[in-house]
Amino acid sequence: MEVTRTPVGATPADAAADLKIRQYDAQRMLRGDMSDEELEEYVRSRVLTTTLDQALTWARSNAIFPATFGLACCAIEMITLVGSRLDIARIGSEAMRASPRQADLLILSGRVSIKMAPIIRRIYDQMLEPKWTIAMGACSSSMGVFNNYAIVPADKFLPVDVHVPGCPPRPEAVMYGVLKLRDQIQQKPDLGWRARYDAGSTIEVLGTEGVPNGGGSITTTRTHVGPGRPAPAPTPEIAPGLVLPPTATPSA
Amino acid sequence: MTAPTDTTGKGPSDYRKLEESVTLSPVANPSGLGQSEELLTINMGPHHPATHGVLRLLVTLDGEIVRDLRPLIGYLHTGIEKTCEDKPYWKVVPLVERMDYLAYYFNAMAYVHSVEELVGIEVPKRAQYLRVIHMELNRIMSHLFWFGTSCLDIGAMSLLWYSLRERETILDLFESASGQRVHTRYFQIGGVIEDIPGGGWVDRCRAFVKELPTRVAQFRDLIYANEIALQRLKGVGIVDSQRLLDLGVTGPLLRASGVEWDLRKAQPYSSYDDFEFGVPLGAVGDNFDRMAVRLAEMEESAKIIEQALDGLPEGPVIVDDRKVALPPRHELATSMEALIHHFKLVTEGFRVAPGERYSAIEGPRGELGCFVKADGSSKPARVHIRDSSFVNLQAIADMCRGGYIADLIATLAMLDPILGGIDR
Ligand code: SF4
Numbered sequence: 001m002e003v004t005r006t007p008v009g010a011t012p013a014d015a016a017a018d019l020k021i022r023q024y025d026a027q028r029m030l031r032g033d034m035s036d037e038e039l040e041e042y043v044r045s046r047v048l049t050t051t052l053d054q055a056l057t058w059a060r061s062n063a064i065f066p067a068t069f070g071l072a073c074c075a076i077e078m079i080t081l082v083g084s085r086l087d088i089a090r091i092g093s094e095a096m097r098a099s100p101r102q103a104d105l106l107i108l109s110g111r112v113s114i115k116m117a118p119i120i121r122r123i124y125d126q127m128l129e130p131k132w133t134i135a136m137g138a139c140s141s142s143m144g145v146f147n148n149y150a151i152v153p154a155d156k157f158l159p160v161d162v163h164v165p166g167c168p169p170r171p172e173a174v175m176y177g178v179l180k181l182r183d184q185i186q187q188k189p190d191l192g193w194r195a196r197y198d199a200g201s202t203i204e205v206l207g208t209e210g211v212p213n214g215g216g217s218i219t220t221t222r223t224h225v226g227p228g229r230p231a232p233a234p235t236p237e238i239a240p241g242l243v244l245p246p247t248a249t250p251s252a
Numbered sequence: 253m254t255a256p257t258d259t260t261g262k263g264p265s266d267y268r269k270l271e272e273s274v275t276l277s278p279v280a281n282p283s284g285l286g287q288s289e290e291l292l293t294i295n296m297g298p299h300h301p302a303t304h305g306v307l308r309l310l311v312t313l314d315g316e317i318v319r320d321l322r323p324l325i326g327y328l329h330t331g332i333e334k335t336c337e338d339k340p341y342w343k344v345v346p347l348v349e350r351m352d353y354l355a356y357y358f359n360a361m362a363y364v365h366s367v368e369e370l371v372g373i374e375v376p377k378r379a380q381y382l383r384v385i386h387m388e389l390n391r392i393m394s395h396l397f398w399f400g401t402s403c404l405d406i407g408a409m410s411l412l413w414y415s416l417r418e419r420e421t422i423l424d425l426f427e428s429a430s431g432q433r434v435h436t437r438y439f440q441i442g443g444v445i446e447d448i449p450g451g452g453w454v455d456r457c458r459a460f461v462k463e464l465p466t467r468v469a470q471f472r473d474l475i476y477a478n479e480i481a482l483q484r485l486k487g488v489g490i491v492d493s494q495r496l497l498d499l500g501v502t503g504p505l506l507r508a509s510g511v512e513w514d515l516r517k518a519q520p521y522s523s524y525d526d527f528e529f530g531v532p533l534g535a536v537g538d539n540f541d542r543m544a545v546r547l548a549e550m551e552e553s554a555k556i557i558e559q560a561l562d563g564l565p566e567g568p569v570i571v572d573d574r575k576v577a578l579p580p581r582h583e584l585a586t587s588m589e590a591l592i593h594h595f596k597l598v599t600e601g602f603r604v605a606p607g608e609r610y611s612a613i614e615g616p617r618g619e620l621g622c623f624v625k626a627d628g629s630s631k632p633a634r635v636h637i638r639d640s641s642f643v644n645l646q647a648i649a650d651m652c653r654g655g656y657i658a659d660l661i662a663t664l665a666m667l668d669p670i671l672g673g674i675d676r
Contacts, residue, residue: 068301072328072672073353073434075305076397083416098301113675116298116306116327123299145346150331168434 060104060130061185064178067103068096069123072110074137074168086171093178100126105181107174108154111139117152124158132185134177135160138167291319298327302405302661305671309648309660316656321649325642328675336635340601341367342441342576344635348622349435351637352673354397357383357390358615359673360439362622362637365521367441370609370624371602373576378567379443380523385457385560386429386438387522387613388553392464393422394616395546399471402543402665406484411474418467421460428453442577443570454561461554461561468550475543485540489651489663493537499650500643503618505667508545509537515614522613527559539659542666576602601630610638617641617668639673 028034029042070078081088088094097103100123112120124133135154138144141163143151154160161184164177264272297308306327312320332351336344348363349356361383368375375383400415423433429448430436438444448454475481493509506513514531516524532548534541570577574593583590596602604626612621618640627633648667652660 069299071306072330073350076353077434079401080416080420082412083420084413085417085420096301111328111330113327113329115329119298119327145350146330146332146335148331148335150329170433 061182062092064093064105065095065097066105068098074109077168078109080171106133108140109136132161134162136164318652328671340630352670354394362620366609366611366622366624376568377565379569381560388557391553391616398668405665461557464554488539488659490538491650499646504545508534508541527556539666603630641669642674
């Protein structure tokens with residue numbers, strides 16, 4: 001993106017003269033008095049051109065709304081992010097959304113127990129595309145200091161975009177993680193791994209009719225968005241009368 | 253609630269059955285309700301911005317009135333108590349710290365206090381004072397965080413920023429004393445890991461405790477002059493003190509209903525009897541009293557810190573017993589014996605003769621007890637924490653029954669449950 005600016009005059013008199021010239025140019029342009037080359041030059045100096053895609057990613061990356069979602073100790077440090085010291089509002093992420101439908105980012109702030117994992121997956125599935133995930137802290141990335149029967153790492157049931165290490169990570173580290181995510185959205189929207197792991201969003205659909213709760217045959221179809229993703233696989237035939245499963249099944 | 257799909261073919265698990273057996277039958281026909289009126293049972297949580305964590309509540313509503321309420325817990329179960337059995341005594345400290353994550357110094361203190369009593373260690377006076385300073389700073393920190401988030405729940409958003417600002421000052425003190433903001437692992441069995449740093453730590457701490465009463469007064473001004481906040485708090489969620497005692501509720505919740513019970517006074521530990529401080533009590537036991545008691549407690553904590561800084565004795569900060577405490581770093585280069593002790597402690601830890609011990613301290617949410625059972629090996633046979641939030645949560649139904657659902661949020665906030673401590 002290239003921005004061209006007309007230099008502002010050094011003195012107020014210069015600036016006033018400059019303004020006069022620009023007004024005159026604009027009038028001529030509107031009257032249709034400008035010739036081809038002159039018109040070209042005029043448009044180049046006045047108009048910012050970009051692709052729609054770039055404009056979209058720029059807007060997206062500067063307004064990442066995190067879901068209000070705290071799990072454990074890390075959540076306390078996550079809340080510090082909105083405090084005045086770090087003030088995540090500087091990068092447009094202060095609007096914590098209580099509903100997953102309005103959120104773009106899920107910060108997994110803390111340990112994820114086996115009982116909680118399906119619920120988190122369900123919240124993630126309820127978020128609208130495009131969506132991102134940050135695994136905050138050692139627990140949600142690698143089970144942390146506990147590493148026992150009760151905890152699952154987030155990678156097992158969710159596609160995670162950024163891992164922030166620490167126990168708990170400093171708020172600065174989380175901020176850095178959000179900035180990393182912003183870069184990722186802006187510059188390289190697709191790192192390729194989502195496609196590699198076939199980790200798009202999921203739509204969960206129940207299979208056979210008549211069997212209570214779908215009889216265990218949950219079909220998962222995936223939608224792929226963004227460039228460079230393979231076309232979606234043909235959707236299997238769906239029985240009429242769809243019911244949402246009571247809990248989403250984590251796909252390993 | 254329907255059971256999720258059974259993919260194993262073994263039928264629902266015992267836990268699942270237990271969860272499904274949760275019934276709301278006692279309120280199926282509450283008195284005063286005609287047959288034409290209907291009760292509505294809704295689910296709140298585990299993902300809800302006002303449940304202070306991953307708490308799930310089954311709320312039975314009659315219009316807007318809460319008829320019954322059941323907390324369902326376990327969404328943050330981390331298996332900490334079980335993992336503690338796998339670690340030598342001194343390596344358990346970082347695990348227990350992570351239970352109630354707003355009271356990490358207290359968790360560590362409850363545990364090391366139990367082990368110290370089990371082994372029979374006399375902690376040096378300076379270490380006791382340093383512990384008191386840090387615990388009281390932690391109490392203020394916990395109350396500040398509670399205050400900010402609770403005010404957020406009743407719609408007063410700006411107080412979150414004010415309380416977070418004060419909290420950051422405390423976290424800076426923690427960080428310069430121990431290297432970490434949260435989960436500091438500062439308390440060790442036998443004392444504290446290091447002396448507080450020079451370079452103005454004491455001055456900064458003094459400046460903070462001097463400033464704090466002004467801040468608390470500002471908080472009071474913002475709440476006590478706010479008609480909306482007062483209406484949300486006054487006369488809401490009253491439970492009489494006898495019922496609270498029956499339920500085992502402790503801490504500010506109990507004191508708000510007028511019972512003077514504070515373990516720092518009733519059963520002094522870690523030199524608390526050296527300090528002059530008051531125990532703030534409430535009169536009615538409504539949500540307003542709960543808030544007022546905690547705000548006053550912050551001021552009392554500031555007084556304790558000031559006295560502890562004034563009277564801070566000189567001396568070692570950890571016991572000189574090489575069997576339980578690591579030798580100082582500089583000795584490792586010169587003394588073979590120190591090296592052996594160090595090696596022994598780091599690889600195996602120290603052994604504790606068979607026995608068991610329960611000891612309790614006053615945490616920010618009430619009695620925080622720790623039970624440790626030793627079987628003669630270097631690892632505890634059982635570590636159990638009596639977490640105050642877990643016991644206090646029992647009272648939530650009594651507090652909310654008959655009130656509006658909007659008051660449920662305020663009452664839950666005033667209960668101050670920390671799910672990390674409840675589920676462990
Ligand atoms: S990483 Fe550490 S601070 Fe974060 S949830 Fe896990 S134990 Fe708590």
